[in-house]
Amino acid sequence: MPNSPAAALSKARRKAKRTDFRRYQRRMVDFFREVLSITPWSGENGRPGQLEILQDMQQSICDQLDGKENVPFIFLGEAAHGLGKTYVLEAGVLLYFHECFPPASGESNMVISTAPTSVQVNDLLWKDVRKLIEMAGEQGHRVGRGILPSEARINKSGTHFAVGRTTSNSGGKGSERSQGQHNTYQATLFDEAEGVPDFFYSGMKRQFTGNRVKLWVLMANPKTRTSQFQRMKTQVGVKAYRLSLLDFPNVVHGREIVPGGTTRETFNTWLFDYEEFGAHPADGPDDKRYSFQTPWEVTAPDGRVFPPGQWWIPQRGFLYGALGIPPEGGDGDTFVTNSQFEQAVQRSARPKTTDLAKIGLDPARFGKDSGKIYLDLDGNLTLEDTIQGGDTTRYVRGAIRAAERAAEAGYTRLSVRVDAGYGGGVIDALRASLDLAALFPEGVAVHEVHFGGNPHDQVRFADRVTELYASVGDVIGALSITRGGQKLEEDLTDSKFRYVTKNVDDVRREVKQLESKDTFKKRHQGRSRDDGDGFALAVVPERIFITEEVADPVAMLAALAAGAQAGRR
Structure with missing residues (x-):
């Protein structure tokens, strides 16, 4: 009642x-x-x-x-x-x-x-x-x-x-x-x-x-x-x-643990739904694609049986529909894929095996651009500083702070690569820095890099900046990115290249050319690829700068001392 x-x-x-x-x-x-x-x-x-x-x-x-x-x-x-x-x-x-x-x-x-x-x-x-x-x-x-x-x-x-x-x-x-x-x-x-x-x-x-x-x-x-x-x-x-x-319990364990959730049977069906989703069987992993393994046996609609541990290459729909991964932005027209970048972020730190530290410095002057300083210690990449504007002193101080960290880690040689666009004053100051020279007993090289200049490998690339980004694609499979700029992934994985015709030693060749900075800006709300440029400068192998002279710290100190003495006279 x-x-x-x-x-x-x-x-x-x-x-x-x-x-x-x-x-x-x-x-x-x-x-x-x-x-x-x-x-x-x-x-x-x-x-x-x-x-x-x-x-x-x-x-x-x-x-x-x-x-x-x-x-x-x-x-x-x-x-x-x-x-x-x-x-x-x-x-x-x-x-x-x-x-x-x-x-x-x-x-x-x-x-x-x-x-x-x-x-x-x-x-x-x-x-x-x-x-x-x-x-x-x-x-x-x-x-x-x-x-x-x-x-x-x-x-x-x-x-x-x-x-x-x-x-x-x-x-x-x-x-x-x-x-x-x-x-x-x-x-x-x-x-x-x-x-x-x-x-x-x-x-x-x-x-x-x-x-x-x-x-x-x-x-x-x-x-x-x-x-x-x-x-x-x-x-x-x-x-x-x-x-x-x-990573979903129903799929991992092959039974309904979460009521109403996607089942393993549905997942297996999607593997062969090539019209909408689909993933193709592969012989092994592919670090340029989001390849994955199925720990369970999979039977295809045509009766084929794939054993536990089978590798698969997902299609676009399978990426977002089954794996929660946004599809790749490019179509084979970038040097770095999103899969490669994510693996680099997740990769454990690499051990010290060399004595050479590398710094990439991309100065900026105005607008939405920001100056970036990246440090590469044996393939361990970190963003060391972000600087607004064209304050030469701040760039020099930031580079020296990064160099000090490298010296403390036991590196005895240093290569600093600076974008020549707005970096003339920074380059001169770094080359004249007694503090920088004193940190590295085996030498300091300060490279002035003209992005539009001739590449080291003229048979493959149209200009120097294309070679820099291609170098990132060559080595990213071994890099560990412990700290990167907010836009770094987008800069690396959405900077597109195309093939152009160029005369090399009187021979017409098809070479790769990275899209211009202005073209990139139009596609990214006026933002320049500052993180990508600084990162690429840090990563590129020293061998492409073989025409540059490495500064002898002893000679540098002696020359500066002589100049100071002459000034006092």
Whole structure:
């Protein structure tokens, strides 16, 4: 009966549950398990899964509640199909943030969710929100109170609500409409974030100021490498993840561990779906492509059997659909592939085997360009400094600091390569530096590199800059990039070359020529390839500078001393 003691007790329990969600503020994973009845899956093979991403979000929120500064709060995921990115990492996070941070008087809590189309917002993301509300209700938890029956919105009050929006630019006013919110508790969720237009990103960035707790989640099935979603991976405060079916429990173990998730059977079917996805069997690994192995036996539709450990070369659709990898930007027209770059970033540090340290210095003068100083110690590459403007003294100091680090590591010779475009004063200062000469007893060479000059190998390359970038492609398979510039991957993997005709010793030859800096800028919003230039200068083998003289430190010191003595006279 409605007024029975049992009914009253049940009502009291339900009331207690719906007023106590703030106790989950530091227990995000528990909210998913106890309130939403979701068990987040953990990644396999040492890779992150839903659980690890939620734990990272939880740590970020705890750090923010404790008043720590510079806490990562942007969580970006490249995900394959059928991994629950929308259901758990978007809809679930929306309800967690909305329910667990009720604003006090004078405070506000706003959760904004968006996707490229109204269908994706209303019929996908918010369909999952409603399903999770129903599941929580079945366990006696009232979440999502105030959800409107036909709108993507939950209203608790004028200062506490969650909303789904489409990304209309509204006559060029979209950026203005998506900014202006500065709430005590602020969460933003981008589903299929790769299709969200740039103006929406710009507007959202301006909202994250003055927040006590903030969270920005961006999830996508990555189909390009040029979107704002991809560029977000290099921003400060971002933690990026890749969710591949090769690390998904259902596929790894060959049985349904995550209900409704992609199965191994589906994965195997996709291997031979060459019209949409597909991967071709290979005899071994290919470091220029995202080759992978299947640890289980695979039977093709035609009856062929591939043993455990078989290597595969994925096609474009398989990359983003099954592996969560954005397809390669080029079509055989770049010297470095994205696969090679990612392997270099993941590669362990190389041991010291030589006595030669190399510095690449690309000075800048104005505009969006930034000067870069890269250091190469036996194939271990680090970005040592980023310098705005044309301050010669700063470049010299930055180069000397990098040289000091090389000397401390036991290197006795140094090669400094400087782009001659804006580097004349830097070159003269480095060649005259007593401090630099004193660091390296076996010699210092300061090379003035004219990017448009003749290459060392004129049979293969049209100019010096093409040879520099080709050299990166030759050696990147052995490099370890421990610290690179934010745009380094794009500079190396999206600098295209073409074949041109050139007379070499009175013989017409087809040679490779890197696209001009102006052409690159047009394709990259006016940005020059500063990181790529500095990196390539550092990497190139010393042999291509054989016409340059290596400075003798003893002779340099003697000449400088004699000059000083003459000046005193």
